[in-house]
Amino acid sequence: xxxxxxxxxxxxxxxxxxxxxxxxxxxxxxxxxxxxxxxxxxxxxxxxxxxxxxxxxxxxxxxxxxxxxxxxxxxxxxxxxxxxxxxxxxxxxxxxxxxxxxxxxxxxxxxxxxxxxxxxxxxxxxxxxxxxxxxxxxxxxxxxxxxxxxxxxxxxxxxxxxxxxxxxxxxxxxxxxxxxxxxxxxxxxxxxxxxxxxxxxxxxxxxxxxxxxxxxxxxxxxxxxxxxxxxxxxxxxxxxxxxxxxxxxxxxxxxxxxxxxxxxxxxxxxxxxxxxxxxxxxxxxxxxxxxxxxxxxxxxxxxxxxxxxxxxxxxxxxxxxxxxxxxxxxxxxxxxxxxxxxxxxxxxxxxxxxxxxxxxxxxxxxxxxxxxxxxxxxxxxxxxxxxxxxxxxxxxxxxxxxxxxxxxxxxxxxxxxxxxxxxxxxxxxxxxxxxxxxxxxxxxxxxxxxxxxxxxxxxxxxxxxxxxxxxxxxxxxxxxxxxxxxxxxxxxxxxxxxxxxxxxxxxxxxxxxxxxxxxxxxxxxxxxxxxxxxxxxxxxxxxxxxxxxxxxxxxxxxxxxxxxxxxxxxxxxxxxxxxxxxxxxxxxxxxxxxxxxxxxxxxxxxxxxxxxxxxxxxxxxxxxxxxxxxxxxxxxxxxxxxxxxxxxxxxxxxxxxxxxxxxxxxxxxxxxxxxxxxxxxxxxxxxxxxxxxxxxxxxxxxxxxxxxxxxxxxxxxxxxxxxxxxxxxxxxxxxxxxxxxx
Ligand code: BGC
Numbered sequence: 001x002x003x004x005x006x007x008x009x010x011x012x013x014x015x016x017x018x019x020x021x022x023x024x025x026x027x028x029x030x031x032x033x034x035x036x037x038x039x040x041x042x043x044x045x046x047x048x049x050x051x052x053x054x055x056x057x058x059x060x061x062x063x064x065x066x067x068x069x070x071x072x073x074x075x076x077x078x079x080x081x082x083x084x085x086x087x088x089x090x091x092x093x094x095x096x097x098x099x100x101x102x103x104x105x106x107x108x109x110x111x112x113x114x115x116x117x118x119x120x121x122x123x124x125x126x127x128x129x130x131x132x133x134x135x136x137x138x139x140x141x142x143x144x145x146x147x148x149x150x151x152x153x154x155x156x157x158x159x160x161x162x163x164x165x166x167x168x169x170x171x172x173x174x175x176x177x178x179x180x181x182x183x184x185x186x187x188x189x190x191x192x193x194x195x196x197x198x199x200x201x202x203x204x205x206x207x208x209x210x211x212x213x214x215x216x217x218x219x220x221x222x223x224x225x226x227x228x229x230x231x232x233x234x235x236x237x238x239x240x241x242x243x244x245x246x247x248x249x250x251x252x253x254x255x256x257x258x259x260x261x262x263x264x265x266x267x268x269x270x271x272x273x274x275x276x277x278x279x280x281x282x283x284x285x286x287x288x289x290x291x292x293x294x295x296x297x298x299x300x301x302x303x304x305x306x307x308x309x310x311x312x313x314x315x316x317x318x319x320x321x322x323x324x325x326x327x328x329x330x331x332x333x334x335x336x337x338x339x340x341x342x343x344x345x346x347x348x349x350x351x352x353x354x355x356x357x358x359x360x361x362x363x364x365x366x367x368x369x370x371x372x373x374x375x376x377x378x379x380x381x382x383x384x385x386x387x388x389x390x391x392x393x394x395x396x397x398x399x400x401x402x403x404x405x406x407x408x409x410x411x412x413x414x415x416x417x418x419x420x421x422x423x424x425x426x427x428x429x430x431x432x433x434x435x436x437x438x439x440x441x442x443x444x445x446x447x448x449x450x451x452x453x454x455x456x457x458x459x460x461x462x463x464x465x466x467x468x469x470x471x472x473x474x475x476x477x478x479x480x481x482x483x484x485x486x487x488x489x490x491x492x493x494x495x496x497x498x499x500x501x502x503x504x505x506x507x508x509x510x511x512x513x514x515x516x517x518x519x520x521x522x523x524x525x526x527x528x529x530x531x532x533x534x535x536x537x538x539x540x541x542x543x544x545x546x547x548x549x550x551x552x553x554x555x556x557x558x559x560x561x562x563x564x565x566x567x568x569x570x571x572x573x574x575x576x577x578x579x580x581x582x583x584x585x586x587x588x589x590x591x592x593x594x595x596x597x598x599x600x601x602x603x604x605x606x607x608x609x610x611x612x613x614x615x616x617x618x619x620x621x622x623x624x625x626x627x628x629x630x631x632x633x634x635x636x637x638x639x640x641x642x643x644x645x646x647x648x649x650x651x652x653x654x655x656x657x658x659x660x661x662x663x664x665x666x667x668x669x670x671x672x673x674x675x676x677x678x679x680x681x682x683x684x685x686x687x688x689x690x691x692x693x694x695x696x697x698x699x700x701x702x703x704x705x706x707x708x709x710x711x712x713x714x715x716x717x718x719x720x721x722x723x724x725x726x727x728x729x730x731x732x733x734x735x736x737x738x739x740x741x742x
Pocket of ligand 1: 084157290
């Protein structure tokens with residue numbers, strides 16, 4: 001330990017955090033302002049800007065820890081930010097203390113987890129990503145930002161850019177699934193949506209790229225667990241969404257809880273300085289995750305809070321969230337020469353610059369003074385939420401039972417059928433369950449109240465006395481059973497790791513009983529994660545994944561069940577055959593002993609003895625009420641110069657009887673490379689809308705720079721060589737072509 005302290009202390013003397021590269025005019029102005037202000041600040045005030053606290057009544061998203069007197073800290077200039085304050089009045093009250101009663105009147109920056117909506121709640125992010133609709137995602141973020149800004153927030157802790165392929169990990173619900181290419185597009189769209197073109201507008205808020213880095217790969221899917229992977233893997237699969245979000249201009253980043261290659265992220269200078277700032281060009285500020293500085297003690301890399309604070313500061317971590325080691329020990333560290341005042345100045349100026357860019361020094365109250373009723377739950381925004389929810393839902397199976405005819409008598413059963421709180425999912429910002437339009441309400445409105453016979457049937461994990469009997473009675477009187485089952489909001493998001501990912505037994509018993517009535521059964525699966533659905537797929541006549549669909553889940557479900565809209569969502573996370581396959585993702589590597597075919601049982605090949613290698617539903621999968629036929633794949637550029645653009649065309653025809661939308665997906669494989677490459681990688685996609693009988697030619701353009709990968713020397717570039725390419729409606733696409741980069 002002594003050696004570490006010595007090395008870090010030496011580092012403190014040698015370096016101060018370097019000046020951010022390539023500043024825009026606006027950024028330069030902000031830094032100039034910050035530098036001038038810093039000259040007037042005491043050391044304690046500067047360290048105060050690096051401290052974030054929660055208030056007494058705040059929403060708590062971690063161990064509650066030490067109680068602080070928010071007002072006193074604010075008045076003394078010993079805090080720069082609060083998180084998760086619950087009301088606009090409270091936000092304004094604290095801001096008033098900061099600007100009117102603290103010595104220099106430096107405004108506070110308020111942050112909150114607005115991750116899939118503020119008041120108007122959209123589907124949980126995994127669901128939203130299944131729309132593959134980048135514009136819709138950007139629109140979501142714009143609406144969320146406007147509502148959050150009106151509430152009084154300047155800053156959202158979103159987008160979560162963590163790639164994850166492990167359905168045991170509950171936080172997959174907050175991300176965009178398993179693919180780095182799609183994840184990068186979504187991350188950038190969210191940043192654009194939150195921040196807009198003008199950060200100082202009272203309708204935009206600062207984004208926060210989290211959790212840096214690789215938080216989505218905890219060992220065995222257990223939250224907060226160790227992350228250990230090769231740098232090649234990290235750069236190829238995990239880095240792209242963070243990188244895209246930084247490139248899109250995100251002004252803050254959050255360091256993750258996990259250790260990464262043996263060093264906790266919040267004290268990991270390579271991660272949050274060398275890679276993030278020097279390589280990716282980030283020049284905003286980095287906040288730790290909740291108490292993550294202090295948690296370096298539990299990680300076993302810091303002796304105490306002071307040591308942890310020192311390591312955070314020297315790693316270039318600007319802000320300490322929720323615990324308080326920065327403000328408690330910062331001055332001592334400077335006095336003892338363990339952290340230089342120059343380093344503190346650097347850390348502080350980056351925080352002040354973001355406050356300046358948000359316009360807080362011009363008018364610290366410009367956010368949060370609107371009349372809420374004018375901004376929240378606007379009808380046009382609820383309409384967008386309904387459309388995004390419908391686009392996010394994924395039809396996994398359908399033997400013709402869907403869509404339902406007009407006047408169908410529906411037995412609507414299940415613990416999620418009328419569950420206003422569950423449908424808005426984990427961390428629903430300031431979403432209110434009493435604004436949720438439930439599936440029950442949505443179906444009653446669309447099919448007529450008299451045509452919807454509702455019975456809850458069971459709780460999420462426990463039977464209800466007489467519940468099954470009541471459900472069966474309803475089923476007998478109906479034409480069809482719609483069974484809304486799955487996992488509730490408490491089984492989604494942070495700290496909700498599971499080792500079983502099947503529908504809970506009480507709900508399976510309900511399915512069995514309903515099936516015995518002989519009625520057709522449509523399963524609606526509410527979930528924030530991929531699940532093992534073997535049982536439901538075998539027994540149900542159709543399965544539609546509805547996720548936790550947000551405020552407007554009910555009308556969106558009605559739109560799809562009635563056929564007013566055609567399902568068009570495609571999975572962004574493979575649904576495994578069983579939990580033992582986890583983590584599982586389509587872009588796996590071939591290995592030196594690949595299985596020759598899905599049924600080949602050669603002993604010394606890479607396979608399970610009694611279980612398929614393949615997931616039950618692959619990445620990209622999703623059905624529609626119509627059918628799309630893909631043909632005539634043409635590689636328009638069979639040979640391309642390095643630096644050029646690969647062009648691939650394909651015909652897509654709607655060969656069914658209904659209009660519909662599909663997501664055409666292009667995958668490539670780099671046949672020979674310096675490091676092992678995935679068997680397939682998504683490199684293009686397009687959402688298409690085709691009338692019944694209509695055909696379109698889709699042309700994909702792939703710059704060869706998009707085919708770059710991490711080499712043995714850890715540099716990333718594209719090589720000349722041969723590639724295979726496939727286009728189709730999921731990651732098992734079979735239409736194949738070839739191209740060569742010269
Ligand atoms: C989560 C972050 C979140 C923070 C503040 C932490 O527990 O990991 O994602 O932004 O709390 O609520």
